[in-house]
Amino acid sequence: xxxxxxxxxxxxxxxxxxxxxxxxxxxxxxxxxxxxxxxxxxxxxxxxxxxxxxxxxxxxxxxxxxxxxxxxxxxxxxxxxxxxxxxxxxxxxxxxxxxxxxxxxxxxxxxxxxxxxxxxxxxxxxxxxxxxxxxxxxxxxxxxxxxxxxxxxxxxxxxxxxxxxxxxxxxxxxxxxxxxxxxxxxxxxxxxxxxxxxxxxxxxxxxxxxxxxxxxxxxxxxxxxxxxxxxxxx
Amino acid sequence: xxxxxxxxxxxxxxxxxxxxxxxxxxxxxxxxxxxxxxxxxxxxxxxxxxxxxxxxxxxxxxxxxxxxxxxxxxxxxxxxxxxxxxxxxxxxxxxxxxxxxxxxxxxxxxxxxxxxxxxxxxxxxxxxxxxxxxxxxxxxxxxxxxxxxxxxxxxxxxxxxxxxxxxxxxxxxxxxxxxxxxxxxxxxxxxxxxxxxxxxxxxxxxxxxxxxxxxxxxxxxxxxxxxxxxxxxxxxxxxxxxxxxxxxxxxxxxxxxxxxxxxxxxxxxxxxxxxxxxxxxxxxxxxxxxxxxxxxxxxxxxxxxxxxxxxxxxxxxxxxxxxxxxxxxxxxxxxxxxxxxxxxxxxxxxxxxxxxxxxxxxxxxxxxxxxxxxxxxxxxxxxxxxxxxxxxxxxxxxx
Numbered sequence: 088x089x090x091x092x093x094x095x096x097x098x099x100x101x102x103x104x105x106x107x108x109x110x111x112x113x114x115x116x117x118x119x120x121x122x123x124x125x126x127x128x129x130x131x132x133x134x135x136x137x138x139x140x141x142x143x144x145x146x147x148x149x150x151x152x153x154x155x156x157x158x159x160x161x162x163x164x165x166x167x168x169x170x171x172x173x174x175x176x177x178x179x180x181x182x183x184x185x186x187x188x189x190x191x192x193x194x195x196x197x198x199x200x201x202x203x204x205x206x207x208x209x210x211x212x213x214x215x216x217x218x219x220x221x222x223x224x225x226x227x228x229x230x231x232x233x234x235x236x237x238x239x240x241x242x243x244x245x246x247x248x249x250x251x252x253x254x255x256x257x258x259x260x261x262x263x264x265x266x267x268x269x270x271x272x273x274x275x276x277x278x279x280x281x282x283x284x285x286x287x288x289x290x291x292x293x294x295x296x297x298x299x300x301x302x303x304x305x306x307x308x309x310x311x312x313x314x315x316x317x318x319x320x321x
Numbered sequence: 322x323x324x325x326x327x328x329x330x331x332x333x334x335x336x337x338x339x340x341x342x343x344x345x346x347x348x349x350x351x352x353x354x355x356x357x358x359x360x361x362x363x364x365x366x367x368x369x370x371x372x373x374x375x376x377x378x379x380x381x382x383x384x385x386x387x388x389x390x391x392x393x394x395x396x397x398x399x400x401x402x403x404x405x406x407x408x409x410x411x412x413x414x415x416x417x418x419x420x421x422x423x424x425x426x427x428x429x430x431x432x433x434x435x436x437x438x439x440x441x442x443x444x445x446x447x448x449x450x451x452x453x454x455x456x457x458x459x460x461x462x463x464x465x466x467x468x469x470x471x472x473x474x475x476x477x478x479x480x481x482x483x484x485x486x487x488x489x490x491x492x493x494x495x496x497x498x499x500x501x502x503x504x505x506x507x508x509x510x511x512x513x514x515x516x517x518x519x520x521x522x523x524x525x526x527x528x529x530x531x532x533x534x535x536x537x538x539x540x541x542x543x544x545x546x547x548x549x550x551x552x553x554x555x556x557x558x559x560x561x562x563x564x565x566x567x568x569x570x571x572x573x574x575x576x577x578x579x580x581x582x583x584x585x586x587x588x589x590x591x592x593x594x595x596x597x598x599x600x601x602x603x604x605x606x607x608x609x610x611x612x613x614x615x616x617x618x619x620x621x622x623x624x625x626x627x628x629x630x631x632x633x634x635x636x637x638x639x640x641x642x643x644x645x646x647x648x649x650x651x652x653x654x655x656x657x658x659x660x661x662x663x664x665x666x667x668x669x670x671x672x673x674x675x676x677x678x679x680x681x682x683x684x685x686x687x688x689x690x691x692x693x694x695x696x697x698x699x700x701x702x703x704x705x706x707x708x709x710x711x712x713x714x715x716x717x718x719x720x
Contacts, residue, residue, distance in 0.1 A: 179533070205569075209471055223487050225539070310514060312518070
C-alpha cells in the first residue's frame with residue numbers, strides 16, 4: 088500500500104470503528120443501573136460521586152493561593168471569604184447600574200432619575216467602593232421605584248382591565264423573560280400572577296379601604312418581578 | 322485623623338472648660354427613681370463603635386493624671402459619683418441622669434491589629450455578639466438588629482435566630498417602610514408582592530446561599546415589617562431635634578437620630594460606627610477630645626434627653642448605650658494597645674470600673690475579651706436567657 092493511501096485509510100477505519108458500537112457505547116457499554124457502571128450514582132467509584140475517595144473535591148481559595156504576611160504580622164488574605172471556586176457567585180447589583188438596568192429591561196427612552204434613592208441603596212462616595220448589600224429598607228425602596236416605573240410605563244388595553252388569571256400569566260411570563268433574560272418556570276409565573284389577581288384587589292389608605300385600579304394591580308405584579316433576584320442580582 | 326487647627330483647638334478648649342464647669346454645677350448623686358423604673362421597660366442597646374480606637378483617657382482618665390500621655394488634668398476629667406470611674410470631661414457633659422450611671426468595662430482581646438481587634442470585641446468562633454444579643458432580646462420588632470449609616474467592622478455579619486443586621490441608610494425610606502403613606506404603594510400589598518419576589522428568587526438564592534444571604538435576610542425582614550400595623554410614632558419629629566437636615570444617614574448626628582427612630586420602632590440593637598479614630602501621634606489626646614466634644618457628645622446629649630430624661634411617649638424602655646472602639650491607644654505615641662476600656666451607660670449600671678488601665682495602657686490580664694462585655698450588656702439589658710453566660714467578670718457593674 089502506498090504511504091498516501093495508508094494516511095487516508097487509518098482515520099477512516101478509526102471512524103468506522105468508533106461508530107460501530109452499540110447504542111450504549113457512550114455510557115461505557117453498560118446498563119445505567121449496573122453497579123459497575125461508573126455513571127451509576129450508587130457506584131462508589133463514580134467520578135461524579137462526591138464521596139468517591141478517588142474524586143478529590145474542588146480546591147478552596149486557601150488551598151490554591153500564596154500566603155503573604157503583612158506589616159502587622161497578619162496574613163493579607165486572612166479576611167478573604169473561604170469557599171469552593173466557582174460556586175456561590177450571586178451578587179447584588181450596585182446602585183450605579185440600576186438606572187440603566189431599568190431603562191434596558193423596560194425599554195425606556197431614558198434612564199430614570201434615581202438620585203433620591205442613592206442613600207438608601209448605599210451609594211458610596213465618589214472614588215470609593217462598597218460591595219452592595221440588600222437590606223429590608225433598600226428592598227422596599229427598590230419595590231417603590233419599580234412600582235412607580237411600572238405604573239408610568241405600562242400602556243395599552245391590557246392594563247386598562249383588571250387582571251385575569253390568564254392575562255396575568257401571559258404578562259408575568261413576558262415580564263420575567265424580559266427582566267431576567269431567561270425563561271421563567273411555571274411556579275415563578277404563578278407567584279407573579281398571584282400578586283396581580285389575588286393579592287392586590289383592595290388597597291388601604293388613610294380614609295379606609297378602596298378597590299385598586301387595574302393599572303395599579305398590574306404595577307404591583309410588575310414591581311414584584313423587578314424586585315426579585317432575577318433582576319436585582321447578577 | 323483630622324488635622325488640628327486653631328479654630329478647632331479653641332473650640333475644644335472652650336467646650337472642655339464648659340464641660341468642667343458643668344460637671345461642678347450639677348454635682349454628684351442626681352439620679353431619681355425614673356431610671357430604676359425605666360430598667361423594667363423593653364430593652365434596647367445603642368452600640369457606638371469608634372473605628373480606629375477608643376482612647377483609654379475617656380474611660381480611665383485618672384490612669385494618666387500628671388503623666389506624659391493623654392494630657393489629663395483635673396480640669397478635663399470627671400469623677401462619676403458613687404464610686405464610679407474618673408472619665409474624660411466630655412462624658413461629663415451628658416445629662417446628669419446618664420453621666421451618673423457611667424461604668425468603664427475592660428475588654429482584653431489581646432489584639433493590636435485593627436481587624437483582629439474589632440473581631441475580638443464582637444465575635445467568638447464566628448458568632449457575632451450584637452446579632453446574638455438582638456436575637457436573645459426577643460420582642461416584636463421585625464428589624465431587631467440594625468446599623469445606621471452603613472459601614473462595617475470585622476466580624477459584623479451573620480445571622481442568629483433569624484436575626485441579621487439591617488442597614489438603615491436613609492430615614493425617609495425607613496419611615497416609609499414602617500408607616501407608609503397614601504402616596505406610596507400599599508404596605509400590605511407590597512409585603513405580599515415582595516413575598517412573591519422572594520418566591521421568584523428561590524433558585525438564585527439557593528445557588529448563592531452565602532453571597533446572597535443578605536438578600537434572603539432582607540426579604541424576610543421587609544415582608545415581616547410590612548405585615549405589621551403602621552408604627553404610630555411621629556418619626557418626622559426626630560430629625561429636627563438633632564439638627565439634621567435631609568434624610569440620608571451620613572453624619573454622626575444623623576446616625577444617632579436614626580438610632581432613636583429604630584429604637585422607638587422596637588429595634589433591639591442599633592450599631593452606629595464612626596470613623597477617624599486611628600489617632601496615631603495624638604499624644605495629648607487633643608484630637609480625640611475634640612472629636613468627642615464636637616461630634617459624638619452633642620447628639621448623645623439629645624439622645625439621652627429624649628429617651629431618658631424627657632421621654633414623653635409613655636412607652637417604658639431600658640435603653641443602654643455602649644461606646645467602644647477597636648482598642649485603646651498605647652502610650653506614648655497613641656498607637657495600638659491590645660485591649661479597650663469601653664464606656665457603658667444603662668439604667669441598671671452601678672458606677673464602677675473593671676477597665677482601669679496602667680499609665681502605660683496595660684490591661685488587667687484576668688479580664689475577658691469581648692464576650693465578657695456582652696455578658697455584662699445582657700445583664701444591663703436584663704436579658705432573661707443570655708447566650709453569653711453569666712456576667713461574672715463585670716458583676717460589680719450591675720446594680
